[in-house]
Amino acid sequence: RKEVEQDPGPFNVPEGATVAFNCTYSNSASQSFFWYRQDCRKEPKLLMSVYSSGNEDGRFTAQLNRASQYISLLIRDSKLSDSATYLCVVNGANAGGTSYGKLTFGQGTILTVHP
Amino acid sequence: DAGVIQSPRHEVTEMGQEVTLRCKPISGHDYLFWYRQTMMRGLELLIYFNNNVPIDDSGMPEDRFSAKMPNASFSTLKIQPSEPRDSAVYFCASSFNGDGTDTQYFGPGTRLTVL
Numbered sequence: 001r002k003e004v005e006q007d008p009g010p011f012n013v014p015e016g017a018t019v020a021f022n023c024t025y026s027n028s029a030s031q032s033f034f035w036y037r038q039d040c041r042k043e044p045k046l047l048m049s050v051y052s053s054g055n056e057d058g059r060f061t062a063q064l065n066r067a068s069q070y071i072s073l074l075i076r077d078s079k080l081s082d083s084a085t086y087l088c089v090v091n092g093a094n095a096g097g098t099s100y101g102k103l104t105f106g107q108g109t110i111l112t113v114h115p
Numbered sequence: 116d117a118g119v120i121q122s123p124r125h126e127v128t129e130m131g132q133e134v135t136l137r138c139k140p141i142s143g144h145d146y147l148f149w150y151r152q153t154m155m156r157g158l159e160l161l162i163y164f165n166n167n168v169p170i171d172d173s174g175m176p177e178d179r180f181s182a183k184m185p186n187a188s189f190s191t192l193k194i195q196p197s198e199p200r201d202s203a204v205y206f207c208a209s210s211f212n213g214d215g216t217d218t219q220y221f222g223p224g225t226r227l228t229v230l
Contacts, residue, residue, distance in 0.1 A: 032216045043206055043221035044158065087158070091216070102171060103148075103219060105158040 001026050006088050006106035013113055017078050021109045023071040023088030032091040033064055035073050037084045038108065044087055047073075078113045085110050117141075119222035121207050127228045133195040136225045139188055140209030148208040148219060149182055149192050158206070164190065165213050197229045 006023045013019050025033075033050035048055065050062040050071055061074040071088055085108040092102035120139040128134055140147045148163040162172040167184040175182070179198070184190040194201055204226050208219040 043223055045221065046218045102160055102163065104160075107157040 002106075003027060003104045004088055004090050004106040006109050008107055008109060010110035010112060013078055013111070015078060015080060015113055015115055017113075018074065018076045019078055019111065020075075021073045021086055021088070021111075023073075023106055025069050025071070025088075025090045025104075027090065027092065027104075028066075028069060030090045030092065033062075033071050034089040034103075035060075035062060035071075036087040036089050036105070038087060039084045044105075047086070075111075078111075080113050080115065083111055083113045119207055119209055119220055121205075121222035121225050123225060124223060125226045125228075127230065128197055129230050130198055131196045132229075133193065134197045134201075134227060134229075136192040136205050136207075136227070138190045138192070138207030138222060140190070140207070141220055142188070144209035144211050144220075145187075146210045146213040146217075146219075147184060147190050148210075149190070150206040150208065150221075151203045152206060152224075153203045161192070163213070170213070194227075197227075199229045202227055202229050 004025050011019055035047040036044040037047040038044040048057050048062055050064045052064050054063045059076045063072045087108045088106035090104050119141055122137045145166050149161040150158050151161055152158045159174055161174045162182045163170055164184045180194055182192045204224045206221050206224045208221045210217045210219045
């Protein structure tokens with residue numbers, strides 16, 4: 001089983017649509033979770049961190065379910081500029097819960113928003 | 116701030132040649148990470164440093180790969196000899212802390228093609 005698994009898509013949606021991405025992770029000791037965005041032929045950039053209580057940043061909402069080891073990202077009112085690859089990212093941690101800097105990236109979910 | 120700087124941006128070489136990739140992290144960041152991205156394997160961590168000391172090199176594919184960080188503002192990733200399967204985009208990233216909670220800032224990457 002991969003450490004971080006995502007639905008690769010691609011998702012093709014019209015402007016204004018709501019789209020949701022899902023991700024599962026295998027290390028139950030992981031403490032930190034993120035969504036990164038990567039534009040075509042560019043570097044990944046942090047989109048948002050994911051907190052246990054769920055968090056929202058404008059049109060973007062991230063949710064974490066520790067029991068199911070599941071992370072989601074919801075994009076509302078999608079824009080053309082949202083077209084990118086969305087990477088689910090989980091940090092490493094040992095059984096004792098000590099976090100360390102190794103981030104594991106999912107394969108990414110490709111989103112294309114069309115007019 | 117200039118962000119993470121990588122050079123060269125593109126490198127085309129022939130099998131068997133030595134390749135050296137360079138990275139300058141963001142000033143004040145104590146952690147530096149080298150990643151490789153391919154279509155097949157996605158984004159993989161190769162090695163990371165804390166205060167110029169290698170912490171985890173378990174992702175380095177084989178002895179042909181080596182990385183150094185002689186000072187806080189410079190790191191190199193060397194491949195010798197290079198092989199066609201090394202063709203990928205190599206990213207350098209840096210962060211302030213290394214517990215996985217802090218944002219990693221990526222450089223623009225070096226696109227390596229080995230013929």
